[in-house]
Amino acid sequence: MVKVGILGVGTVGASVAKILLENADIIEARAGKKIVPVLGAVKDLSKDRGVPIPLTDDPVEVIESADVDIVVELMGGVEEPYALVKKALEAGKPVVTANKALLAYHRYELQEIAGNTPLFYEASVAGGIPIIGALRNGLSANHIESIKGIMNGTCNYMLTKMIQEGADYDEVLKEAQELGYAEADPTFDVGGFDAAHKLLILGSIAYGIDAKPEDIVIEGIEEISQTDVEFAREFGYEIKLLGIAKKVETGVEMRVHATMIPASSMIAKVDGVMNAVSVVGDRVGETMFYGPGAGGDATASAVIADIVEIVRGNTGPMLGYKKGLESGLRLLAPDEIETQYYLKLKVLDRPGVLSAVSRVLGEHSISIESLLQKPSRLADRVRLLLTTHRCSEREMRQALQALKALDAVDESITMIRIEK
């Protein structure tokens, strides 16, 4: 019998305990041993968690209990769980965590501390989808060419509503908040930060890149409007919030932002709160992993899969990959990223403006791929919607500054990157 202690018995923690009890038959059959939740740590002992396991308000008690063989960390936060996970690993106890923020900041220190003690984290990326297993194990023969993931259900739900129902951003956000898909302060989701934490974890497994959130481009979906959605549709794209990690000649690009992707691509077809991660390997080609990215039971499914692996005695390098293995595999600075761009500008409706805009782009070596001019709601303005050929982020940023400095161009320019 293997005994599990749970730090943090909230939605996911309660699901872990319940599933271990309710699906005990099949879990034992697959793991080869009985797995039992024996102790949980919570902040507030007075709250009913609906699970029949003893609770304490001292997480260290869980870690130090002679009765606990495996520690599951589901507290959230960064520094407090870091100290606790460290303590558990130093005591030689295997740890399973679903905490993406913890790993976004401390995964390499934790790999170091863990040594040969298992530290598994399947649930930290894309909830119930076994994407970590796929990358660490299933695709291990491949150099990874790219990872593109829909890893935030809130954003995907909102974008899907905007696309399918013609709803505007503010309405959809309100609806998502009412349904519990978005927090009262939705920044962590709609600003791309949640997806960025997950991307950093995948970037380590695929490329051994040691980066923190502040090192990569992180943008959200707050600027997306119906005009953009309609333009995308017209030109055969869908708009998704993607986390992208991609090997290019000079290194690895990592970025999170709203992205126009061909409507025919598999990942463009992923709607609603669902998540999906497309992984292209140099040998296997494109694979995609689809499923629920959140929810107590779905996340607990991944947590328990890790526990089963530990009970089976399975290991492997925590991050699947040594740091800095492939020569030249450095993280590109945001300025070095190269891609295609979509721009939406509001400009004065008078002769010469279009030529001024295209001259500014030309001066920054940016050439226009397609262009659409539409009337604006303001009488003296028109909207210019355009896509560019590939250029660097540096050139684009400079061009945007120069465009905003033009008298005839309003300051509020929307820029969306395009991935083909």
Add this chain to the structure above:
Amino acid sequence: MVKVGILGVGTVGASVAKILLENADIIEARAGKKIVPVLGAVKDLSKDRGVPIPLTDDPVEVIESADVDIVVELMGGVEEPYALVKKALEAGKPVVTANKALLAYHRYELQEIAGNTPLFYEASVAGGIPIIGALRNGLSANHIESIKGIMNGTCNYMLTKMIQEGADYDEVLKEAQELGYAEADPTFDVGGFDAAHKLLILGSIAYGIDAKPEDIVIEGIEEISQTDVEFAREFGYEIKLLGIAKKVETGVEMRVHATMIPASSMIAKVDGVMNAVSVVGDRVGETMFYGPGAGGDATASAVIADIVEIVRGNTGPMLGYKKGLESGLRLLAPDEIETQYYLKLKVLDRPGVLSAVSRVLGEHSISIESLLQKPSRLADRVRLLLTTHRCSEREMRQALQALKALDAVDESITMIRIEK
């Protein structure tokens, strides 16, 4: 250093050797040890295999070589590889196989023989997609509710062409043969047998069902015509060849056949030669795994993933599940399957025929859900296209016999099952 011997150096075997050599850096980083192909067995030594490893025409030499630590079986066939894999396992050598026919017939004997020696087979189902790993490990906390897989690229390519280009079956088959997607005798693919082998493997991992191909419904796509494709489109379905394993109250249904599925479902969006397997777990909900189901490099990617797992020392029950664990989880007989059906009948264009058809269906307790009457190419005939509410396969078969016995109904009735 771990040394690999390869039985069968055809397309996949050559890819395994090449990738082990060309991606040696990343494979070593992930496995923790260097993995080297050292010897291959082929039938015809005179043929150039394009790989720099010594070859023999005696497979036993590979197994018995003191130099070979892991045996990879890629010969095809059933009884010959069975004897060889058995020999390797009895010698205590871990085996990796991509041979779905071997496993469709001998997986339980092999599990017995293997004991604690690893016998891995990720490549046997859906090529490069790590679906075995997902089922055995990633979803181990779940009772599996259903598996629905597009597991034959030939069929999916042909159906996609029929749907997207309005082409007819014979044209598309010819084209698939010219492109090398279909064999000169395409029966193994288009008849559903290839998909059935894969389904039997998944059915064991999910449910512990010990079945052989002859125990389950296996039908192909040979009867599908443009009329069916158009009807499906009109009623919001796509037609796919699916392998289905599904838990119902009375047991487990397992079947391979052309299926009408809602066009909005994720698996309906999988086009061309690509494969995908949708797995619904009682806790995780729906997940889907997508990628290339065939091809030398994609299949080799899965073979090497297994080798890496073995080198890491990872194990687990070969089939992930003891035989017959859950009480009542027996395989249903084909007659016991319950689903909805689509029927296409050619009937005489005269009064009373429609009423005769619906009376026969009613006599077998089958009620009609939707009905469409269309002119036929023959002047005195019309086509009846209809869908039914749920009924048992037994009732449907009996009703089909009775319908064929009617004077006014032609014998060539097309029946396609519907899955919602």
